[in-house]
Amino acid sequence: MKKTILALLALTTLVLAHGAEPKTYLPMDPVELIVYDFVFMLGIIIFSLIFPNMLNDKIKKIFLDEFTVSYAPSARALYHSLKQTRAFSQIELRLLAINNPQPLPTEIPTLLYSSFELEGISKLFKGTVNVLSEEEATYNAVINALDKANHVHFASHATFESESPLKSGLLLSNMNRLTLSDLLGVGGLRNIR
Numbered sequence: 001m002k003k004t005i006l007a008l009l010a011l012t013t014l015v016l017a018h019g020a021e022p023k024t025y026l027p028m029d030p031v032e033l034i035v036y037d038f039v040f041m042l043g044i045i046i047f048s049l050i051f052p053n054m055l056n057d058k059i060k061k062i063f064l065d066e067f068t069v070s071y072a073p074s075a076r077a078l079y080h081s082l083k084q085t086r087a088f089s090q091i092e093l094r095l096l097a098i099n100n101p102q103p104l105p106t107e108i109p110t111l112l113y114s115s116f117e118l119e120g121i122s123k124l125f126k127g128t129v130n131v132l133s134e135e136e137a138t139y140n141a142v143i144n145a146l147d148k149a150n151h152v153h154f155a156s157h158a159t160f161e162s163e164s165p166l167k168s169g170l171l172l173s174n175m176n177r178l179t180l181s182d183l184l185g186v187g188g189l190r191n192i193r
Helices: 009-018 043-052 075-088 114-124 141-147 180-185 187-191
Strands: 004-007 039-041 066-072 094-099 130-132 149-155 169-171 178-181
Touching: 066 075, 094 114, 094 141, 114 130, 114 149, 130 141, 141 178, 178 180
Parallel strands: 004 039, 039 066, 094 130, 094 149
Antiparallel strands: 169 178
């Protein structure tokens, strides 16, 4: 069971800045509290987590090496993010995976390990997986499949247009591009995670 704890800045700063042994307040063994993630409000705590030995040379383990840490810019942003996550967790998971669109010009190398990448992701994903590989990854096929997906993974090349960033995009079969402008224009894209 995965739980998230919002660690208060005052307690954590007290633990790290006043030389207290971290194990006293924040167990380094995640099994003790069944805690795997910590969410911290931004502040001086970031410095304390990144450079703990500057504050206390007795600390042998670095907190960031032991736990996954997420940062929230404010309590309100954290609240809305958690609220959206809960609502989203009720939806059936559907992954659209784009695998190494082909053919591409000879100067663009093929993505040799993209099949292994997508195989690994597919095994981890707990829902429906729709893979468009190589010649199947056409512009129309991707646009149509986006409407049915709520998670998308691209294993493809991309282009960047510095003069017009909305024309930057992901390369699809037959050198078609799915541009940022296209993605912003797809109505169902708001459900994508």
